[in-house]
Amino acid sequence: MSKGNQVLEEITSKEYEHGWTVDLETDEAPKGLDENTVRFISAKKGEPEWLLEWRLKAFRLWQKMEEPKWPNVHYPPINYQDIIYYSAPKKKATLDSLDQVDPELVKTFEKLGISITEQKRLTGVAVDAVIDSVSVATTFKEKLGELGIIFCSFSEAVKEHPELIKKYLGSVVPMNDNYFAALNAAVFSDGSFCYIPKGVRCPMELSTYFRINAANTGQFERTLIVADEGAYVSYLEGCTAPMRDENQLHAAVVELYTMKDAEIKYSTVQNWYPGDKNGKGGIYNFVTKRGLCFGNHSKISWTQVETGSAITWKYPSCVLKGDYSVGEFYSVAVTNNHQQADTGTKMIHIGKNTRSRIVSKGISAGKSQNSYRGQVHVMKRASNARNHSQCDSLLMGDQCGAHTFPYIDVENNSARIEHEATTSKIGEDQIFYCLQRGIDEEAAVALIVNGYAKEVFNQLPMEFAVEAQKLLALTLEGSVG
């Protein structure tokens, strides 16, 4: 540590000693971000010293970094001093019945086919008749425990499994990886941790749904999943129900780590509030997701269905370090109205005989802008690397935009890289063909779009896929004609 930093630290820790201990009683940090904010968060969560140090280091790095300007998205400058970085998990206001819930929301739920119980849970209506998720979650946890699987909140993991967190935290996404990852490292609120021991195949899809304390993980979520040798897990993130949040800025980090012969399948449905028809409001979603195929013959597969957020900046990536490791990226990104999405993937081939596959299906409607940005990098040592990329864009109407930015860096001659890209429109002919068979326009668009995105939906667990299809149709409702 440089002399200057040392002095700085002394001063700031002093301030902490005197100025902040009292405030620990409050539920909310004051607006703004400085070292004290970081200390406050860490103290609030009762974190060990090493984690506080880690956060502070990230914070100092973040201060020297600049917000990336290269994504093809436009938004007014974010004032990082105007954000509240910590507020204690609030209990959701409990309503007595669904009648008290915004009828628009209920209508959406019905269209998505979400059960009444689930609707109640999501909107904070007291569910008493059914013992619901709590008991489910308990049996669920017991079952996982028998197999030695750890699945808990990030904070819990810091307390119960510090050795694992110490070892893997930041091992895939270094704290200074990018501006938003650094910010997350400094102020992350909570998230999920999952560890699958050697040789264990997780017998069910893991989803935060089953974590009772999953609510209100906040805007800076952090997820870490480790699959030990020969282990397998399928993990579901998000849900198709519309997610509203008063926090505009979301900067999550997800790290996946696979040992030899292990496999992680990570599926996301993202449906954050996209803003209104005129582009007002809406979530900024700046996520860093990366998987490290550390061991030979390991595999990481990302599947995402992105329909929400005003701005999406997201590149789930795979670092293929182990020989014969495999990385996959399947994506459907839908933008409507004034949404902007810049999303794609990076496949970094380091090991020999590594393979990657990219299937990206962009759908733009309204006045939205949808960009695919993908990098395939074959390093020197990666002989016989293979990549196949398929990037399709579907345009609805003539006021939206689709853009493709593929970057290919090959440092080994034996690599075989294939890139295909198409752009198409939903044809009047296709719509009319459907109409003539008695299928109305809305259903026709849903049918055509789901057909277009089928390859990606096929990767999702069955139930999730059905929901995702409905969601897609709902997002695009009224965008043709």
Next chain:
Amino acid sequence: MLTIKNLQAKVGEKQILNGIDLNVKAGEVHAIMGPNGSGKSTLASVLSGREEYEVTGGEVEFLGKNLLELEPEDRAREGIFMAFQYPIEIPGVSTINFMKTALNEIREYRGLQALDAVSFLQLMKEKMKLVEIDQSLLSRSLNEGFSGGEKKRNEIFQMAMLEPKLSILDETDSGLDIDALRIVANGVNKLRNKNNATIIVTHYQRLLDYIVPDYVHVLYKGKIVKSGGKELALELEAKGYDWIKNEVAVA
């Protein structure tokens, strides 16, 4: 069943149909012939409600309803089916899925419950046999990479599935080999009954050997200029259209 009176229609600035009169009763088969560009497909499109075609005059009544007031999907649900001259491709959507969606939308309109998976499959198997079509084709993306003949046969399969009251077959025979022609014609014949009707647009007598029409009409410059029985088709086959064009010119 269908009564067309003085129907006129245009596309953009181009007037294409210039006063069509046609009367189709349940149980009948009508053939419409005529030179290229005379307006046969346009008539089919207007009847099925294609937006680009603007009706500039006349009336169409279908089963007691004013057809021209109905949305295209409602016309289909009321029982109008068009076998397309050029069937459209829909990537990622199988014929099976397409038909399941169509059938259930039509059933909903008619106040019927959606078919469960088992009944649907049963119905499908039955209709597949009728038009001698292979399930592997029905599982593929609709019309994508289908041969010309496969597309046409698939149209007839769809017709069999939806059991329309009025079917309009637009050059369903073109692109079919001899065996396929016979199979398609057999399918159409098996689906015929006293409650439904068929309009066949064709250039060739050949098809009419298999599907024997009750009436043959000649469309020329957007008008039906001659009507007759099945022998009219033979006459056209033998003599071409020139004599009719001359008749029109004289008149």
